[in-house]
Amino acid sequence: MKAYTEWNREELLAEKAKVQADYEALKRRGMNLNIARGKPGTEQLDLVRPMMDVLRADSDYMSDGIDVRNYGNLEGVPACRRFFADLLGVKPENIFVGGNSSLQLMYDVIGKAYIYGRGPGKKPWMQEGKVRWLCPAPGYDRHFRISENFGMEMIPIPMKEDGPDMDLVEELVRDPSVKGMWCVAKYSNPDGIVYSEETVRRIASMETAAEDFLLMWDEAYCVHEFAVPFQPFPEILSLCAAYGHPDRVYAFASTSKITFPGAGVSCFACSEDNMAWMSKLLGVQIISFDKINQLRHALFLKDRETVLALMAKHAEILRPKFACVLDALEKEIAPLGIARWAKPVGGYFVSVNCMPGTAMETWRLCKEAGLTLTKAGATWPYGKDPEDSNIRIAPTLPPVEQLQSAMEIFCTSLKLAVLNKLTEA
Numbered sequence: 001m002k003a004y005t006e007w008n009r010e011e012l013l014a015e016k017a018k019v020q021a022d023y024e025a026l027k028r029r030g031m032n033l034n035i036a037r038g039k040p041g042t043e044q045l046d047l048v049r050p051m052m053d054v055l056r057a058d059s060d061y062m063s064d065g066i067d068v069r070n071y072g073n074l075e076g077v078p079a080c081r082r083f084f085a086d087l088l089g090v091k092p093e094n095i096f097v098g099g100n101s102s103l104q105l106m107y108d109v110i111g112k113a114y115i116y117g118r119g120p121g122k123k124p125w126m127q128e129g130k131v132r133w134l135c136p137a138p139g140y141d142r143h144f145r146i147s148e149n150f151g152m153e154m155i156p157i158p159m160k161e162d163g164p165d166m167d168l169v170e171e172l173v174r175d176p177s178v179k180g181m182w183c184v185a186k187y188s189n190p191d192g193i194v195y196s197e198e199t200v201r202r203i204a205s206m207e208t209a210a211e212d213f214l215l216m217w218d219e220a221y222c223v224h225e226f227a228v229p230f231q232p233f234p235e236i237l238s239l240c241a242a243y244g245h246p247d248r249v250y251a252f253a254s255t256s257k258i259t260f261p262g263a264g265v266s267c268f269a270c271s272e273d274n275m276a277w278m279s280k281l282l283g284v285q286i287i288s289f290d291k292i293n294q295l296r297h298a299l300f301l302k303d304r305e306t307v308l309a310l311m312a313k314h315a316e317i318l319r320p321k322f323a324c325v326l327d328a329l330e331k332e333i334a335p336l337g338i339a340r341w342a343k344p345v346g347g348y349f350v351s352v353n354c355m356p357g358t359a360m361e362t363w364r365l366c367k368e369a370g371l372t373l374t375k376a377g378a379t380w381p382y383g384k385d386p387e388d389s390n391i392r393i394a395p396t397l398p399p400v401e402q403l404q405s406a407m408e409i410f411c412t413s414l415k416l417a418v419l420n421k422l423t424e425a
């Protein structure tokens with residue numbers, strides 16, 4: 001089959017009539033599916049339901065001499081700090097365990113920088129004229145929402161196969177108003193890109209004009225391989241420290257896609273000075289997070305090895321779902337040359353770059369046919385994709401049969417959006 005761009009107008013109009021009819025037929029099926037967010041499916045949640053049984057007797061609630069039912073231990077239950085330390089390859093004293101959301105901790109780290117500065121004696125960012133922020137794009141919409149919420153000026157950084165364009169990053173950080181950067185270095189959201197070791201080193205070692213530069217290192221998918229075995233990844237805290245920037249980075253992780261997104265446990269990892277600073281400030285707003293849940297997680301997940309065994313079970317569930325999406329794209333879209341996508345081996349998304357100018361229309365057509373996707377544009381700062389091209393597909397929630405129907409709608413909508421564009425007067 002030839003790519004659509006090589007068809008003549010007559011052929012395109014005939015194809016459009018056919019695809020329009022297919023689309024109307026799909027619409028009549030009355031699908032009602034929302035895959036806007038990367039949510040684990042029920043089968044994945046069921047895998048960890050037994051975690052709710054680990055605390056039974058009164059004595060089970062004692063851990064390292066602490067009764068976890070009571071107030072105290074702001075930085076987290078020691079057993080859970082040890083667990084996350086093992087997961088991320090850092091020391092327990094570098095781990096702060098929070099509530100169920102790493103996003104909340106990210107918001108707080110940035111919020112504290114605005115109100116109090118990055119450390120004792122540092123200037124609060126709200127007193128800075130302008131705060132500029134590096135946003136590898138496409139990226140995670142909720143990171144961008146935090147930045148936007150604080151009034152940062154977001155600068156999109158093109159993503160390459162080995163991570164963000166580092167030549168551009170190194171140039172931009174010479175500006176003292178550039179205060180930080182978002183990074184999802186392993187299985188980026190949405191592209192599923194893994195930063196190369198060289199990219200990670202350049203980020204850790206680069207000289208920034210802002211001495212309080214903040215690297216927001218999100219490890220949301222650090223153990224989330226589904227098509228390959230676990231891939232070790234550079235540990236950012238020790239790298240930043242080795243290059244003389246120990247306070248540059250906060251790394252974040254959570255069990256949202258290991259246990260329960262609604263009731264998991266999150267953490268950040270940082271230098272000892274950052275830990276002292278954040279503990280002091282967080283201690284004003286909370287006495288301690290949910291330590292019962294922290295202990296439950298520590299007892300059930302134990303260590304990295306146990307987590308990896310669990311994630312291998314997740315992978316079995318997820319593989320057919322990703323295969324369903326990729327097969328549909330390969331069969332229906334690839335021959336027409338109207339989109340590009342990478343084949344992720346980990347993470348939670350398939351990122352489709354449609355023919356420029358067609359993503360929003362594809363999203364709208366899907367929505368009208370009962371399939372809700374992450375809004376086109378959401379993967380870019382301010383929700384504005386300059387090419388109107390990127391769409392994020394989150395295949396993890398629905399069963400495969402439903403996903404197949406969803407992909408029929410997606411592929412047909414994409415074709416129709418492209419045909420509409422190509423046949424515009």
Ligand SMILES: Cc1ncc(COP(=O)(O)O)c(C=O)c1O
Nearest residue numbers: 101102103140184189220254256
């Ligand atoms: C990159 C990334 N970070 C953070 C989150 C949210 O994490 P949490 O549930 O810990 O707030 C997500 C959820 O999709 C994500 O994709």
